[in-house]
Amino acid sequence: MADSPPAQALSSALQNPFEDPLRFERRLEPVALVIFGANGDLTMRKLLPALYRLAYERRLPAGFAVIGNSRTSLTDEAFRQKMYESVKQFLEDSAFDEDLWVEFAKKLHYIAGDLNDPACYEAIKAKLAQVDQDHATGGNILYYLSTQPSYYAPVIEQLGAAGLAPKSANPFGSGYRRLVIEKPFGHDLDTSRALNEVVQRVFPEQDVYRIDHYLGKETVQNVFAFRFGNGIFEPLWDRRYVNHVQITAAESIGVGGRGAFYQETGALRDMIQGHLLQIMATVAMEPSAVFEPNAVRDERAKLLRSIRIMKDSDVLENAVPGQYGPARIGGEEIKGFRQEDKVTPQAQTDTFASATFFVDNWRWAGVPFYIRSGKRLPKRVTEIAIQFNEAPHSVFSGEPLGSFGGRPNMLILRIQPEEGISLRFLSKQPGTGMRLRPVSMDFNYGTSFGARTPTAYETLLVDVMAGDSTLYTRQDMVEASWQVVKPIMNVWGNTKFDFPNYEAGSWGPRAAEEMLGRHGHQWRTP
Amino acid sequence: MATLQAEKLLRDLANVWEELGKQGVEDKSGGVLRACAMNLLVCVEGDVEVGETLADLVHEFPSRVIILRVKKTSKPTLEGRAIAQCWMPFGRRQQICAEQIELMASPDTLADTPSVIRGLWASELPVVIWFRHAGLLRYPEFATLLPMAHKVIVDSRDSEDPEETIARLQAMQKAGHGVGDLAWARITRWRESVAQMFDHPACAAGGRNIQSITVTHTSLSTPTTSRYLAEWVAASLGTPVTIEYKALSRPRAWEIHSLELRGEGFLATITRKDANQVEIRWDSYTSALIFPKLTTSTLLLEEFEVLDRDPIFEKVLARL
Numbered sequence: 135m136a137d138s139p140p141a142q143a144l145s146s147a148l149q150n151p152f153e154d155p156l157r158f159e160r161r162l163e164p165v166a167l168v169i170f171g172a173n174g175d176l177t178m179r180k181l182l183p184a185l186y187r188l189a190y191e192r193r194l195p196a197g198f199a200v201i202g203n204s205r206t207s208l209t210d211e212a213f214r215q216k217m218y219e220s221v222k223q224f225l226e227d228s229a230f231d232e233d234l235w236v237e238f239a240k241k242l243h244y245i246a247g248d249l250n251d252p253a254c255y256e257a258i259k260a261k262l263a264q265v266d267q268d269h270a271t272g273g274n275i276l277y278y279l280s281t282q283p284s285y286y287a288p289v290i291e292q293l294g295a296a297g298l299a300p301k302s303a304n305p306f307g308s309g310y311r312r313l314v315i316e317k318p319f320g321h322d323l324d325t326s327r328a329l330n331e332v333v334q335r336v337f338p339e340q341d342v343y344r345i346d347h348y349l350g351k352e353t354v355q356n357v358f359a360f361r362f363g364n365g366i367f368e369p370l371w372d373r374r375y376v377n378h379v380q381i382t383a384a385e386s387i388g389v390g391g392r393g394a395f396y397q398e399t400g401a402l403r404d405m406i407q408g409h410l411l412q413i414m415a416t417v418a419m420e421p422s423a424v425f426e427p428n429a430v431r432d433e434r435a436k437l438l439r440s441i442r443i444m445k446d447s448d449v450l451e452n453a454v455p456g457q458y459g460p461a462r463i464g465g466e467e468i469k470g471f472r473q474e475d476k477v478t479p480q481a482q483t484d485t486f487a488s489a490t491f492f493v494d495n496w497r498w499a500g501v502p503f504y505i506r507s508g509k510r511l512p513k514r515v516t517e518i519a520i521q522f523n524e525a526p527h528s529v530f531s532g533e534p535l536g537s538f539g540g541r542p543n544m545l546i547l548r549i550q551p552e553e554g555i556s557l558r559f560l561s562k563q564p565g566t567g568m569r570l571r572p573v574s575m576d577f578n579y580g581t582s583f584g585a586r587t588p589t590a591y592e593t594l595l596v597d598v599m600a601g602d603s604t605l606y607t608r609q610d611m612v613e614a615s616w617q618v619v620k621p622i623m624n625v626w627g628n629t630k631f632d633f634p635n636y637e638a639g640s641w642g643p644r645a646a647e648e649m650l651g652r653h654g655h656q657w658r659t660p
Numbered sequence: 661m662a663t664l665q666a667e668k669l670l671r672d673l674a675n676v677w678e679e680l681g682k683q684g685v686e687d688k689s690g691g692v693l694r695a696c697a698m699n700l701l702v703c704v705e706g707d708v709e710v711g712e713t714l715a716d717l718v719h720e721f722p723s724r725v726i727i728l729r730v731k732k733t734s735k736p737t738l739e740g741r742a743i744a745q746c747w748m749p750f751g752r753r754q755q756i757c758a759e760q761i762e763l764m765a766s767p768d769t770l771a772d773t774p775s776v777i778r779g780l781w782a783s784e785l786p787v788v789i790w791f792r793h794a795g796l797l798r799y800p801e802f803a804t805l806l807p808m809a810h811k812v813i814v815d816s817r818d819s820e821d822p823e824e825t826i827a828r829l830q831a832m833q834k835a836g837h838g839v840g841d842l843a844w845a846r847i848t849r850w851r852e853s854v855a856q857m858f859d860h861p862a863c864a865a866g867g868r869n870i871q872s873i874t875v876t877h878t879s880l881s882t883p884t885t886s887r888y889l890a891e892w893v894a895a896s897l898g899t900p901v902t903i904e905y906k907a908l909s910r911p912r913a914w915e916i917h918s919l920e921l922r923g924e925g926f927l928a929t930i931t932r933k934d935a936n937q938v939e940i941r942w943d944s945y946t947s948a949l950i951f952p953k954l955t956t957s958t959l960l961l962e963e964f965e966v967l968d969r970d971p972i973f974e975k976v977l978a979r980l
Contacts, residue, residue: 156966196860196940578693
């Protein structure tokens, strides 16, 4: 017989005589976190604010230290001051406590060094020994690659050569060695495989955590709870009831100062391969037998492998790129992509990408999954919309149903902002006669759970410290998603598009609308 | 004869929502979002204000709040009104509102309130009763409401007679009711610090043979919080605990001063340094921790997070 929750709580409490799983946060082993690229944007905007917030919520282990590394010469004090300023500036939805900072800052250390120079790793090794002594980090080390992607392979190789990786003898006792890699995991399938070869030589797969911050978002995790925690939705979750699925990730901003980087990347690589296919897999995967890292990731990987790979001849019908042109929005003149800083005037970069995918399995055969993502769209929004089929026979056939046609039922999982879930259905309009009107039943995270939602990086940092890789991607998943976008990249790369093809502030090119129109569908306006 | 009907209060509540909806149409703000995740009955004595605490609570845990104010009056009184607590979340255009029903009863009409309150619960949602004044537990009229509650919360530390409050909690627990004590929530950070210390393998190894444990406090009478901490440590390790009074050179606002665990060649201490900071020491290791400022609302929120039975608390409560 399964243990009841109180019995489970008591049994877990036996591991540490003082444990109280109902009241205490998940216990984390002591650890030293080494951040490569500690002077960069990601560290300052996301990682340190997330770590500080975890300290604020007392979720960091008592034995904890950070060793930041970058090329810039800084003392520990200067590094702390820099992080102080960035945490204060970028802390999301949270108060800043000066007293707490004083204690937190004592755990921050810094080593300057060239990532290609073995001496840098010797210095890191010495610093690790020191923080292990001073902060009782228990010999556990977490490496975080927050550098430019071109440094990933050299850093991993140098860690191996310096005896700092799991496959080396551990100079600090019996701690773990884990590696967190930020996306992109390669620039295409081949470079992804090449990077993985380097990783696998030095770190075993179970110690590698490939971060996709979208999967760390509470609302993406809630897809699991919604689908597999309730009995009423999953029976409708297949080709018999679902007409099609739309996944939208829109940004209202342009490329800003990242023009040079973005010109080489584009929306297909940056968003669809990097994030949205993972979200699609979460929406469409089969339930795993248990909610454990590899069980969940196996199902997600299976789904990614079931996505039909487009033939080159089908690409232009089923995948539409776009690039924003100049426009005037709210009285402000907005530059087109080609006018942005460090962007070449003839750039063929896709600032918008949309595609129609099909999943070749029994559950989803014939159901289109439409995915779109773009910059300079009317607003920032990420959502999944599941359009259900019409009723098999309408007894209200004489009644007008407005723009919803005969398919009034739609489930919308809002990832950001206004996180929540809406279900649209028809209701009788008050008054005489049977007039129907679509209404929406809303669940809003903010109103049902007033508590602050942790940022994706807070969630993912706690998970990696706990050794939980459920929300991290695995190499087979990365390769499967590169396989899916490969033909699109090939065809788009060999086609000269007439860019720009959408105005900044619009919902993308007309061809993206036509793509859905061919299936009798239309993009919803979020 | 004072009378009050649940239906009338619910109608008043419906009117409140209708008015708010109309205002939303008039000012084109999109109306308000009605939020309710729980029923919370708050029992208070006299004119004591709980508005600020409830405002904090409903922001974090939107609830249908029923305030029952028990107040001595010259003639029998039983009256009620319905209002909405609204707030505008940062960056949103739509107000969020939680509903609040205020009842006032004199001791001689108290027996009539349970039937009204039963008609006011929002259906399908958990029920929590918070006795702001633990002395109200003496009224037998509440006995019929207790079985409907997922949890009954008191604060033994602030009660006039902590011994009696603990005894009532123990009796309710024995009767099968879910109970909570804000005094227990007050020591969560202390307990978590002890657990965190013992996560470290070296400390866990050193602490295997603890021979003596001492909790010190700064109040002349032993506070419930110290007793809870001592019994929890004793129950966890199976070692008796000594509770001692610690005279400080100047008065301090806190109660628990330190926890000391001593074994052969091993000493671990957690010592309060100031209102927010504690120092943890074992072997040559020292670190400082910041304890968050506790308010009634943060303590209640912790109790709301544990609506199921809490076996560790129940075990410690039974030992007091």
